[in-house]
Amino acid sequence: MSINKIHITLITMLAVPPCSVLAQTPSQNYVRTVTMLDAYGTDSIQAVQYYNGLGRPTLSVATAGGNGETACTLTTYDGAGREKRRYLPVPASGLDYIPVSGVTSMGLFYLDDGFFTESHYDALDRVTAVDIAGDTWRQAGKQDRTEHLANTASDQVLHFEAPEDGSYSLTLPENTAFEYYPEGTLAKAVSYDADNRSTAVFTDLLGRKIMERTAAGDTYYVYNDLGQLRFVLTPAFNKISQEKTIYAYEYRYDNRGRVVWKKLPGAECVQYWYDSADRMAYMRDTALGNRYRFCLYDRFGRLCVQGTCSDGNRDGSVLSATSYTSGSGGVCSTGYSAPYSISDPQLEIVNYYDTYEFIGNNLTSAMPALTIGQEQRQHAIGYLTGQVVYATGGEALGTVTVYDRKGQAVRTVRKGLGGHIEDVSTEYTFTGAVDSTEVRVGVGYGGDFTAKTGYTYRYGKKTKMSLSVSHGGTAQSRDTEYSYDAIGRLSTKGRQTIRNSKSYCSYTYDVHGWLKSVSSGGFREDLYYADGLDSACHNGNISTVRWKARNDSEYKGYNLRYDGCNRLYLALFGTGDNLTGNRNYFNEQAEYDCNGNIKRLRRCGLQDAMHGGFGLVDDLRMTYEGNQLASVFDNVWRLPYAGATDFDGVAGQEYPLTYNDAGSLTSDASRRIARIDYDCLNNPVRIQFTDGNVTKYVYSATGEKLRVVYQTAVPNITVAIGSARELMPSEILFTDSTDYLLGGALTLRNGRIDKYQFDEGYCQATQYNATQDNFTFLYYDKDHLGNVRQVTKASNSTGTVVQTMNYYPFGAQFCDGSAATSDFQQYKYNGKELDKMHGLNTYDYGARQYNPVTARWDRIDPLAEKYYSVSPYVYCLNNPIRLIDPDGRKIFLVGTHDEQMRTLGYMQKLTNDNLLLNRKTGEVTIGGRRWDNRDKKLDVGTSLLRDVIGHKRTTGIQIGSESDRNRYHSYFPKDASNGKGTDGYINLNPSSSLDLKVQDSNTEKTVVETIPMEIVVGHELIHAYSAMNGNAPKDGEESSYIYRDVDGKLYETQEETSELETVGIIGNEKYTENKLRKEHGLNKRVVY
Structure with a gap:
């Protein structure tokens, strides 16, 4: 990981690859590049690449800083012409050549003389080790290493088979010709990180991966006689149970080598059918039930219509294309013809290309009213000009996109849920960077909500962002200014609070370019790696993290411990500069099975709000059916005070959970969730709680959350686990709703504007009168993971802190009662929205929802096959201090x-x-x-x-x-x-x-x-x-x-x-x- 960080540092300094221009230093070989950033040539960036006498690149000098500063990197070679050392970027004075001694003496910039990596080779010129940059790493002999070996008998690599006999079976090793691969028949590559954690990969003579071994266990890859991957056996398959349905991935193929049947552990199969051009024509999974998802393509192979149907032609011989005729009926009035019979079609997505003839002619209720000029029509050829996406419940949402002659989207107009019109216009700079955007949204009362954003650049760096928002009244505006250090890294942000006053954020880095500190609005965070306060991590893991909010009198923080798979297993809390005070007050400790599922999770916190006693507040024992959490048992009583964030259960009682055939959570007794219903795209549409409360969702067919409706029931209603109940009007105490517009940037609460999110925070709306709103700017103070730690109101010269939050490593807020006062706004861990309504208590990541108390996802990872060896419900590879989980x-x-x-x-x-x-x-x-x-x-x-x-x-x-x-x-x-x-x-x-x-x-x-x-x-x-x-x-x-x-x-x-x-x-x-x-x-x- 450390080498990766070095590369990131390099690219933020270097400009473009070289080209032949005029000489820079007559005594050296070089190539100089000048890139103009405006039409007048007043702003440019420059780079010079120098070469040695053998034509090898040595010194690179380039414009790096926001004020035109230059920086350089250096590469040296050994006697065999192999790269020996690569120096990290350091400031330079101009673009002239700097001798090697001049670069190597510049360690003062990093306060570290070891600001280079050094490569080592074997006799075949293969890199066998790379010394990691930094004096601390070099003095400790820390390297990234790779060994190239052959398997031995002691490796005991099991031999599985998947016979191609039509049985789709897996043959276990004891039933094959040899139980283990013979010695010397597999190549073995063992990679070690700087802390000696290893991964061994065994491949056969055909280069196929047979097994991957980590400290957690072995993951096997099993192929059929045609060399097609048939099974992937997770570590639990051999360690816990050889049950394919819950611990194995399985694939089946047709006679053209296409996957036609796939099964993930814990879910039912997915089937695929293709046309004769190998495009997916139909698919069916358990969420679709007895229906199929179909796709229609035009003669150029573009997807035009996607939907569901009860039946269709699935023999694979069809290659007929759909065609569009303006104003015609076609499939469900789209204007697209049906090349073959489709029974009972229901639309999900419709795409239009090249023209705007669909406006006013097809699916007219979905499309925004828009007049397109003749020149704009010419620019549309070859582009997606319109799209209709259907939402939960069947409402059609239309989008029209207009392009300029360069193919840049200059206007996008969307008719959203409930008829809200979202109109976004964009202007570009000479180089194609965004110069300004104007957003106008019809919110249903008064005039349009308007947000205008402008950008200023200098030497290729964004130096200023100006935002102005309004709804019927006087526009409110704020600026953010950006500055960079001498090698081009962001160093400060100045966020305007009131007129002529700014609150500053600053960033510092270590020799690798890894973030060392964040200081923002009075919040400060320090990160430690090899210099940890308790232990050292040399592989990029964070060994210590400490922070202090503006209103804190001392630091809080964690010393962190990792197992052989880089999974966090212990976070030791402390306070003070060295974290030696109040030890263990908010510890978090996890134990894992071989697939990474948490078996036991313990947290400490405030046990007695009145007397201030600290100790164990969660001791969760988790049992599994495969990778699915089957039950949770807590050894500690539920905390009695308001704002407690511990597991909501009775000590000694087991709380079961259930899942559907798609592997999605359907009930959770501990959170009093009686039943969760999903649509055919696996998005939740309704959550029934045992006390009668209901949450309803509206999603688009592309997975975008559009609306949430909360129904709070009157007291004394009981709903059994697994059941659902529609509330009568008399049983609804009150109803709240949130609408998400502009992809979630603008939210309406109960029909009125609530927030407008932007890069640095959000604008909070307050009602001025029935048709107008005023806005207040609030800034997020975030840590290295993007967790919101403070919210600062731009109300005076330094801003006023209105919300402060502390988190356990896996994302739950501290059990100290502070959560009772932290509901000022709900965007928190990783910057995601926390939904606490009715006791749901999950973060919405878009593709899935995350429960920080059990550190589990509610659904299978959409890309579970990215990491076969890890449970698809695991959060962030169980390293939440270092990683942010992708959306899949x-x-x-x-x-x-x-x-x-x-x-x-x-x-x-x-x-x-x-x-x-x-x-x-x-x-x-x-x-x-x-x-x-x-x-x-x-x-x-x-x-x-x-x-x-x-x-x-x-x-x-x-x-x-x-x-x-x-x-x-x-x-x-x-x-x-x-x-x-x-x-x-x-x-x-x-x-x-x-x-x-x-x-x-x-x-x-x-x-x-x-x-x-x-x-x-x-x-x-x-x-x-x-x-x-x-x-x-x-x-x-x-x-x-x-x-x-x-x-x-x-x-x-x-x-x-x-x-x-x-x-x-x-x-x-x-x-x-x-x-x-x-x-x-x-x-x-x-x-x-």
């Missing part, structure tokens, strides 16, 4: 909606498929074929995007600052090359002008040309694909190659193997940049 996405785009759409546009140019973006989650999915690429044969790009989007692992894509470098980063670098695979993210800099050397296809001479941004995106996606599969070259590994330069001469040099393979200069990979270039008619790249 494969490719997801980070940033504003406009930045997301811009990135999507680059990806779209690579593929014949149509890519769809979930605006709320940022998830990218495939929606059939693309019209505007119909004349292009983009087989490589199409396949690449399908493989990455369809992968079990996740890749995020974000647009960074304009001084950032385009680069892919893996979250767990060791796993990127040890066969395990890892998630990661891509940082893009669309404003950069990337020049490189290619071979002219006519003259075969080497020339310089600019690389299109879509090829840059493709290049980084290839890196991502390799890392996701775990077969990327090791970090720091280099290879030699010969190239012909622009002078016509041949040169030999070395570069990172991963880059050379990704470009296609060496190797024969499935995907390369040069393969993408070939199908785009571009010249072959010959130099990296």
Whole structure:
């Protein structure tokens, strides 16, 4: 993990890759890049890459800071030409060359002379160890290591089989030809992190992963005779019970190798049917019951209609396409024809492309009234112009998107639930960054709610954000200013409180770029790694965390302990600078089974609110049916005071839980949940409580929460577990509702504006009169995980603290009575909304809801196959101090909606498929074929995007600052090359002008040309694909190659193997940049 952090630091400093321009320092080889950031050339960023006499890159100098400061990094080599040391970025004075001694003496910037990593190699030039940067790490001899071995008899790798005989059976080892794999028949790669925690991966001669071994247990991968993965056996399969239905993943295939049947542990099977082009035409899971989900595609393969039906043609031979005719009836009045019979169709999603003819002609009740000009219509060709998504209950929600000539979304108008119109307009800078947005929402009373946001940039860095909000009255506005340190890291934020006054947030980092402290609005947090107050963590885990709110007299904090799987098992509380006071007051301790399910969870807290006694407040014993929590038993009595956050049960009593066939929670006796009902997309639609209270939800077919309605029942109603009861009007004491608009940014409470969320906090509405609202700005003071620790009201020069919160590591608020006064607002742990109504007490993460008291999800992870060895109900790999649990996405785009759409546009140019973006989650999915690429044969790009989007692992894509470098980063670098695979993210800099050397296809001479941004995106996606599969070259590994330069001469040099393979200069990979270039008619790249 530490190496990953180093890479993040590098990309925030470096600008773009080099191009040939004029000399910077006459005595050195170099390439200089100047990127203009406005049309007048008054703002630019620059970078110079220097090379040694053998053409190896050595010194990189680039614009980094928000005031134009420059910074540099240095790479040195050993006698064999292999990368030896890589120095972290340090400030530089201008762009001139700095000798090695000048860089190595700059450790003062970090107050650490060991600000470099150092690689070690074996005889085959494979990286075997990397010394981690930092004097503390180097003096302790801390490295990331990898051993390449063969299996031995003592490894005892079991031999399972999955015969291809039609029985779909699993043959246990004792019934196969040999129980264990013979010695020397498997390759064994053992990776050790800096704290010597290991992962061993065993692969066969075909390169297939057979087993993965960690401290928790062994995960087995079983293949059929065709080499298809048939079973994945979790550690509990061999340690607890060899019951496939609860501890194994199973896959079945048709004769074309397509998955047609899949079963996750604890859930019933999912079935798939395909058309002759291998597109999913139908699917059915237990949530659909006896119905099927169907998909209709147009002649370009784009998804046009998705819905459910009672029956249809599933023989796999159909390739007929749907077609759109404006004003026609078609399938459910969409205008789309039915290429074959579909029985009893019910719509979920309808997509329109290329034109705006659907406005006023099809599904008219769903669409907002909008007039589109002729020029705007021309810009629409090839883009998703309209979409209708159906909500729980059948209400249709229409969206229209308008584009400019660059394909940038300049206006999006949506008709939301209840007819609310959401109108978002966006303007862009010269480089395509968002310059301003204007949001207008019809809220149902008075005029429109309006929010205007403007951005200011300097040297590619965002330096100011201005927000103004209004609803019928005088607009209220506040500014936030951003500043950066000399190497480009965010150092301070100044948030306007009142006129001419600001409250400042500051950030500090260690030598790796890991966050060391956050100071915000009087709240301060300090993080410790190898320098922990109680113990040391060298692998990136946090050993100590301490914090102090503005109104605290002393620090609070935890010393943290981890097991061999990096799972948090003990958090020891203390107060004071060294956390030696009030020890154990708020401890949290967990015990795990081999799949990561918590078997026992203990917490300490305030036992007696009157007399102040502290001790054990939760001692939970949890039993399981597979990975599903079957019952909870608490040895400690329920706390009697208001605001207690402990387990709500009677000591000594067992509280059962039940689940449906989809693996989703349906009842929980401890929280008095009698029954939970779900829609066919596995979203909760109704929660019945045993006291008669009811919570109802409205979701869209894309999974967006649109409304919550709370019905509070009169006293003395009892509902049995497993039952539901519709309340009579006379039985409803009162009803509350919350509507979520703009993807949740704007909320209405009982029909009036409540909050408008923005990056730094929210605007709280207060009623001025029947048709107008006033707004008050409040800022979130967050810790390193995004947990809201303080809310500060912008009411005076420093702000007034109106809410303070403390959390146990797994997210429950401290058992000290403070929760009784912390209900000022409900966005808390990880910045997620806490729903306490009727005693639900869960955080809403979008895809699932999280119970912090039991540290469990309510549903199976939508991407449970990302981490086979871990229970799909486990939160954050049981390391909640270091990690934030993802929402379960494969490719997801980070940033504003406009930045997301811009990135999507680059990806779209690579593929014949149509890519769809979930605006709320940022998830990218495939929606059939693309019209505007119909004349292009983009087989490589199409396949690449399908493989990455369809992968079990996740890749995020974000647009960074304009001084950032385009680069892919893996979250767990060791796993990127040890066969395990890892998630990661891509940082893009669309404003950069990337020049490189290619071979002219006519003259075969080497020339310089600019690389299109879509090829840059493709290049980084290839890196991502390799890392996701775990077969990327090791970090720091280099290879030699010969190239012909622009002078016509041949040169030999070395570069990172991963880059050379990704470009296609060496190797024969499935995907390369040069393969993408070939199908785009571009010249072959010959130099990296």
